[in-house]
Amino acid sequence: MEETGARSDGHMAALVEPPSAVAMGRPGEVEDVTALPSKVSVRSLNFFYGTQQALYDNDIDIPEKRVTAVIGPSGCGKSTHIRVYNRIFELYRTHRAEGEVILDGVNVLSPDVDLIDLRKRVGMIFQRPTPFPMSIFDNIAYGLKLHYHISRGELSDRVQDALVRGALWEEVKDKLDEPATALSGGQQQRLCIARAIATEPELILMDEPCSAIDPVATAKIEDLIEVLRDQYTVVLVTHNMQQAARVSDFTAFFYKGYIVEFGATKQIFTNPARKETEDYITGRFG
Amino acid sequence: MKPRSRTGRRLADRTARVVMIPAALIGLAVLAWILWEVVARGAGALGGSFFTELPTPPGMEGGGLGNAILGTLVITLLATVMGTPVGLLAGIYLAEFGTTSRLATAVRFTTNLLMGTPSIIIGIFVYALIVLRTGHFSGWAGAVALAILMLPVVLRTTEDMLNLVPDELRESALALGAPRWRATLTVVFRAAKTGLATGILLAVARVSGETAPLLFTALNSFYWPQSINEPTANLTVTIFNYAMSPYADWQQKAWGASLLITVGVLFVAVLSRFALKDRRSRTWSR
Numbered sequence: 001m002e003e004t005g006a007r008s009d010g011h012m013a014a015l016v017e018p019p020s021a022v023a024m025g026r027p028g029e030v031e032d033v034t035a036l037p038s039k040v041s042v043r044s045l046n047f048f049y050g051t052q053q054a055l056y057d058n059d060i061d062i063p064e065k066r067v068t069a070v071i072g073p074s075g076c077g078k079s080t081h082i083r084v085y086n087r088i089f090e091l092y093r094t095h096r097a098e099g100e101v102i103l104d105g106v107n108v109l110s111p112d113v114d115l116i117d118l119r120k121r122v123g124m125i126f127q128r129p130t131p132f133p134m135s136i137f138d139n140i141a142y143g144l145k146l147h148y149h150i151s152r153g154e155l156s157d158r159v160q161d162a163l164v165r166g167a168l169w170e171e172v173k174d175k176l177d178e179p180a181t182a183l184s185g186g187q188q189q190r191l192c193i194a195r196a197i198a199t200e201p202e203l204i205l206m207d208e209p210c211s212a213i214d215p216v217a218t219a220k221i222e223d224l225i226e227v228l229r230d231q232y233t234v235v236l237v238t239h240n241m242q243q244a245a246r247v248s249d250f251t252a253f254f255y256k257g258y259i260v261e262f263g264a265t266k267q268i269f270t271n272p273a274r275k276e277t278e279d280y281i282t283g284r285f286g
Numbered sequence: 287m288k289p290r291s292r293t294g295r296r297l298a299d300r301t302a303r304v305v306m307i308p309a310a311l312i313g314l315a316v317l318a319w320i321l322w323e324v325v326a327r328g329a330g331a332l333g334g335s336f337f338t339e340l341p342t343p344p345g346m347e348g349g350g351l352g353n354a355i356l357g358t359l360v361i362t363l364l365a366t367v368m369g370t371p372v373g374l375l376a377g378i379y380l381a382e383f384g385t386t387s388r389l390a391t392a393v394r395f396t397t398n399l400l401m402g403t404p405s406i407i408i409g410i411f412v413y414a415l416i417v418l419r420t421g422h423f424s425g426w427a428g429a430v431a432l433a434i435l436m437l438p439v440v441l442r443t444t445e446d447m448l449n450l451v452p453d454e455l456r457e458s459a460l461a462l463g464a465p466r467w468r469a470t471l472t473v474v475f476r477a478a479k480t481g482l483a484t485g486i487l488l489a490v491a492r493v494s495g496e497t498a499p500l501l502f503t504a505l506n507s508f509y510w511p512q513s514i515n516e517p518t519a520n521l522t523v524t525i526f527n528y529a530m531s532p533y534a535d536w537q538q539k540a541w542g543a544s545l546l547i548t549v550g551v552l553f554v555a556v557l558s559r560f561a562l563k564d565r566r567s568r569t570w571s572r
Contacts, residue, residue: 088457093385116463124461126454133477142472143462192458199462 030264033250036063039203039233040085045099047080047089047257054080056257058099062203067225067234069248069265071241073285076254078237082205085235086122087115103203120147123196125206129188129213131180136163136172139180139191143199158198166194167224186217193224197232204228206236210243222247241281245269253277324545331542341508341524344533351543353510353519358547360511361425361504361520362494365432370486373437377444377485382470394445401438408434409499417503425511425518428504432496436489443485447478480561487558491551497522521547 038061047055055077062068070078080089087108089095100107108118120143132139140159144150150158159176163169168190172183180191189209196204206225210218225247228234238244244251245265252262253276261268261277272278279285335350342349376393384390412431417423451474459469475482505517506524521543528540 086461088461091453091457091460116465119461119463122461124458126458128452128454130452130454130458132455132459132473133479142459142464146463146468195462 030266031063031066031249033061033063033263036066038062039064039103040235041100041102042081042084043100043102045081045084045097045101047077047084047098048096050094054257055084055097058257058259060252060259060262062233062235063250064233065229065231066249067229067236067247068250068252069244070235070237070252070254071239071244071280072254072260073280074239077257078254079207080257081254082207082235082237084109085203085205086119086124087113088119088124090115116146120199121202123199123201123204125189125192125196125204125209127208127211129185129192131183131188131191133181134179135177136180136183136191137176140195140198143195147199162194162198163191165197165227166190167220167227168194184217186213186220189213189217189221190224193221197228201232203233203235206234208237208239211239218243241269253280255280321548324541324548327538328541328543328545331538332545336539336542340510341539342535344531344536347535351519351521351524351539353507354521354524354543355546357425357504357507357511357519358494358521360514361428361432361500361518362490364425364429364514365436365493366486366490368429369433369436369489370440372433373440373485373489374444374482376437377441378448378470378475380441380445381448382466382474397438397441400434401442404498405431405435405496406498406502409502412499413502423503423505423517425504425514425516428500428518428520429514431499431503432493435493435496435499439489439492440485443488444482447481447485448474450481451477484558484561487554487561491554491558494551494554495522495547497526501526 040060040062042058042060042062045055045058046053058077058081070082072078083089084097084101085103085108087097089097097109099109101109103118103121106113132142134142137156137159140162141155144155144158160169160173163172168187171187172191180188183191189212193204193209210221213221222243225234225236229249236244236248248265250263251265251268253260253268253272253274255276261272261274263273268277269281272281333350335348336352337350337355338352339348339350340353341351376397380390380393384393408431412427412434416427416430420427455477456469456474459473460466464472500520500523504520504523506527507517507519509519511518525540525543525547528536528543531537
């Protein structure tokens with residue numbers, strides 16, 4: 001899986017040339033993932049839904065302050081994988097994870113990890129927007145009130161700050177008291193991102209955040225991810241390969257519960273090391 | 287492949303309609319008939335004194351059922367205050383915490399049994415439990431009997447309504463670092479609140495017409511309720527007594543009381559209908 005060497009086979013290179021729509025938007029050079037400090041190190045992670053195994057020996061190092069895309073066909077374990085990082089899978093009694101997910105040197109799967117503290121550090125955005133049934137203001141304030149004793153004045157400053165960074169402030173500043181459920185889908189999703197970053201997490205998990213919203217709203221969220229990459233480590237699960245190519249620095253390709261290939265996005269899309277990756281990104285399956 | 291004949295399908299369609307429409311009409315007609323009878327015979331009894339005065343001795347004209355109206359309101363209110371919290375909490379346990387555990391399965395099963403238990407048996411049960419022990423009939427005992435009847439209704443609707451709340455909403459609250467109890471109370475409960483209110487209203491509507499359990503517990507009285515610790519006048523037992531009496535005036539009053547209860551239940555049902563409509567159109571779950 002560490003195979004990163006360039007191919008010299010001209011015939012193969014032509015075959016893996018991605019569709020023209022997959023424009024390589026990431027500027028700069030291809031970084032070597034092994035040279036970067038990692039935020040999360042996953043070691044031999046196995047996951048079970050009851051008796052059915054969904055992840056097999058996942059090993060990956062998520063680089064700090066970069067956007068890592070997780071791609072692969074439906075049911076390959078993309079979401080399952082990131083749902084281990086904040087232990088949200090534990091809501092369901094039959095779900096079970098084995099192995100290690102080391103966040104800043106600490107295995108988050110260890111029983112003595114404080115879940116509330118973990119989830120303060122690891123934010124999550126879901127496939128469908130999940131505004132809470134309360135006002136826009138209260139949605140953003142929810143996490144802040146959970147984790148801090150905070151004065152009213154400071155609270156409204158922090159709410160405004162989060163909405164500004166979530167690229168939603170201009171659209172909602174005059175209706176902070178209105179129910180968040182009245183916003184459009186794309187606005188709701190940006191609200192959820194603002195809500196997640198309000199408590200200053202270090203790692204943000206996004207589980208197909210654009211799959212339920214329209215292209216214009218999607219573009220706004222991609223712009224937002226672009227800004228977030230300077231401050232946060234982002235893991236983005238997406239079924240949209242163009243999106244992965246546009247916004248991510250690194251890409252992991254999942255297939256049938258295995259991490260087949262992981263490397264710089266540019267390299268994965270132009271010169272994948274593995275046949276399955278190549279078949280998937282050229283649209284032969286998935 | 288030979289296309290199937292259309293005549294056969296048309297015939298089946300006709301037959302189904304011919305059978306179903308009269309069935310629907312019969313149901314509607316019976317309801318309309320009852321309403322008509324109750325209104326036609328009861329409306330005349332509903333003067334001002336009906337609501338404010340005490341019943342008169344047999345043979346004497348005038349008077350009213352003020353004590354029974356007050357007693358029914360008090361008993362139903364007490365029953366709601368006792369039955370609703372237990373039902374809500376147990377419903378939360380089933381939907382959020384117990385789910386598939388053995389205890390939850392047992393609770394669900396016994397709740398179904400309780401739901402199907404004839405109300406007269408609940409009445410005799412409370413008679414043995416409270417009336418025999420205290421040595422006298424009381425409004426308390428009546429309220430306890432009605433509370434027991436309300437319990438399974440509130441419990442099951444609570445569970446159903448909480449199950450309608452999408453898991454993503456729970457997950458987002460937990461992913462922000464909310465402890466389970468707080469996520470349940472501040473997000474899940476709020477998302478389901480109109481549905482929960484509907485459950486309570488339906489339970490109130492269900493018990494407000496019950497006669498048998500009150501016959502064994504609250505009994506009846508010709509006087510204003512002085513204390514909840516003595517036999518307490520109520521509309522349903524009054525209807526039972528008056529309708530069986532040979533006095534035209536009492537029978538007339540029984541019709542009036544019937545009309546009052548019918549209108550009351552109808553009002554509560556319509557109220558819950560509106561709450562439900564509100565839930566469907568405005569809040570989270572689409």
